[in-house]
Amino acid sequence: MAETAMLTALSDFLTGAGLTPAPAMVGVIDPANRAQDLPAIVLDLPEVARLEMGLGGGVDTVEGALAVETVISLTNPTVPEVPDLDLLSEDRLRLTLPHGGLVRADGTHGDLGTADIQVQRGGQALTLTSAPTTQNQYAADPLAGRLTFGSAQPASGTLRANYFVGSWEREMVRLEGVLRLTVLDVAGADVATVSDQAIAALTGAGRPAGLKRIALTRLGPVGPEIQDRARARTREADFRFAYDHVADRPLSAGGVIARVPITSTLRTVTVDPDTGVAVDGVETDTETFVGQEEDA
Numbered sequence: 001m002a003e004t005a006m007l008t009a010l011s012d013f014l015t016g017a018g019l020t021p022a023p024a025m026v027g028v029i030d031p032a033n034r035a036q037d038l039p040a041i042v043l044d045l046p047e048v049a050r051l052e053m054g055l056g057g058g059v060d061t062v063e064g065a066l067a068v069e070t071v072i073s074l075t076n077p078t079v080p081e082v083p084d085l086d087l088l089s090e091d092r093l094r095l096t097l098p099h100g101g102l103v104r105a106d107g108t109h110g111d112l113g114t115a116d117i118q119v120q121r122g123g124q125a126l127t128l129t130s131a132p133t134t135q136n137q138y139a140a141d142p143l144a145g146r147l148t149f150g151s152a153q154p155a156s157g158t159l160r161a162n163y164f165v166g167s168w169e170r171e172m173v174r175l176e177g178v179l180r181l182t183v184l185d186v187a188g189a190d191v192a193t194v195s196d197q198a199i200a201a202l203t204g205a206g207r208p209a210g211l212k213r214i215a216l217t218r219l220g221p222v223g224p225e226i227q228d229r230a231r232a233r234t235r236e237a238d239f240r241f242a243y244d245h246v247a248d249r250p251l252s253a254g255g256v257i258a259r260v261p262i263t264s265t266l267r268t269v270t271v272d273p274d275t276g277v278a279v280d281g282v283e284t285d286t287e288t289f290v291g292q293e294e295d296a
Helices: 002-015 188-203
Strands: 025-027 040-053 059-073 094-096 118-121 137-141 146-149 158-185 211-219 233-250 257-271 278-292
Touching: 002 025, 002 040, 002 158, 002 188, 002 233, 059 233, 158 188, 158 211, 188 211, 188 233
Parallel strands: 025 040
Antiparallel strands: 040 158, 059 158, 094 146, 118 158, 137 146, 158 233, 211 233, 257 278
């Protein structure tokens, strides 16, 4: 979810922003009544709205090189989207990755090298070769996203594959609204110091790239001790913001799941009610067929 991703990104940013004293907690969880949780920074969104960006309802197709990691169970070699479809052939010699159209790390097409694809079984790295002869060697077909092994893979364990796809979907969502930052600590001076530093970090030149606009709209006082929050004192700051959330999703073109658009064309004849003239027309309907790619 875009809102969760935004709060996570900002929490990670503030954790590494060098605030002093360093917060013991940064995130969306309000600290419990424990002194070891302080200082703490809590982020929330009192107001938020989504504005989809880009073509196709906020989703664009991007080409280049997107790093992907896939983990496949050798006991149950399937994908959640198609749980009844085996990725591993019956002889356990060929594994179809969930994504086809693999490319080199620089985005170019052709045979893959060790910088472009890595495969591990358990913690053991397997060897890429054009002519595999053992269980620990494999060849890669980048177009189909298929691995061929020298001998059958075991009936248990996991395979981890790292590779690059050349085409993927990018979802662009702009979030706009109010971001609230709450700082908690026992010492009032530390609350003021940490909140001032956090505000400077979020509004400064080095703020996270996703924050397209941010402006401080309210800065509250350092409040009195709160008994049920480890006797902490708090200070709130509100911001108006615009944040761009980007999520990349690799396509399954050419791999285990083939998405094929099928267009049906139907010739129609209608009669104009005023003139009685017959008019020829054409109606089209496009559906997407989802299924397993056939082995060549």
